[in-house]
Amino acid sequence: MGALKQSLESNEAELIRRVCAGDKEAFYSLVEPCERAVFTAAMSILNNVADAEEVAQEAVLKAFAALPRFRGESKFSTWLVQITINEARLKLRRDRRHLYDSIDESQTDDQGDCFPKDFADWREIPSETLQRKELKEALKRALDGLPQKYREVLILRDVQHLSIQETAEVLGITEGSVKTRLLRARFRMRDALAPGIDGSWSTGKLEYEKVRPW
């Protein structure tokens, strides 16, 4: 692992050196492995394919222009995702679509405690269940229903598998906020998905008995 990481890092440094010497192809070699991460980060904020592509392109071009100032303090991919997130947020502000989200967010600050809404025991999810269209759709609906600030943390941590420290870095928030938002995002997803997980997706049974201690 150490040797592989070292070779990736030296390869990255070599590519950066070539880009700074004017080699555009080398820049694409640098960007290519990060394409999916860049697109996903943009989607986690914009939730729209055309907007996410536009922002991904803008972010990559910005990174190209800024590369001589890249100090290698973080991985290139982390740096590129950070630029993408900033561009996506700018676009959101420009398009003024944030009005809707900001109303939502004002009611969901990170203060105070967060309670799970229901205590039903989920059975283990069989992996073939994941292939079911209903579950995929329910996942998408649940994700779309999250306030943006929870969705972005959930995607970066649980889909992209960034560390808590990297997530904090790319979003420009503290590690404590990452943890709090992640808890809230996961609880909301659990509340939204619970009825199907309890059986209806795997058994076709539609009734779901909520279990609430109060």
Added chain:
Amino acid sequence: MKVIEISCLEVWREISNYLDGEVDAELRARMESHFKVCAHCSAVLDGTRNVVKLVGDGVEYQMPPGFSKRLYDKIKAK
């Protein structure tokens, strides 16, 4: 070693950190002895763990066809 009891509320606050291995050994031991006796909290733990698995395995944003080519062309045109 005596394990100091922990309330459900404290468990919920830390459940996501617990799953991520972000709690220290002492808190982990307190939470684990709580899960053994509290069906509600162990249900919340299982559900939250399922969410992490579902999101990790099931959420994928498909890049639109031609995404890489258009990105490459943008870089070339710069």
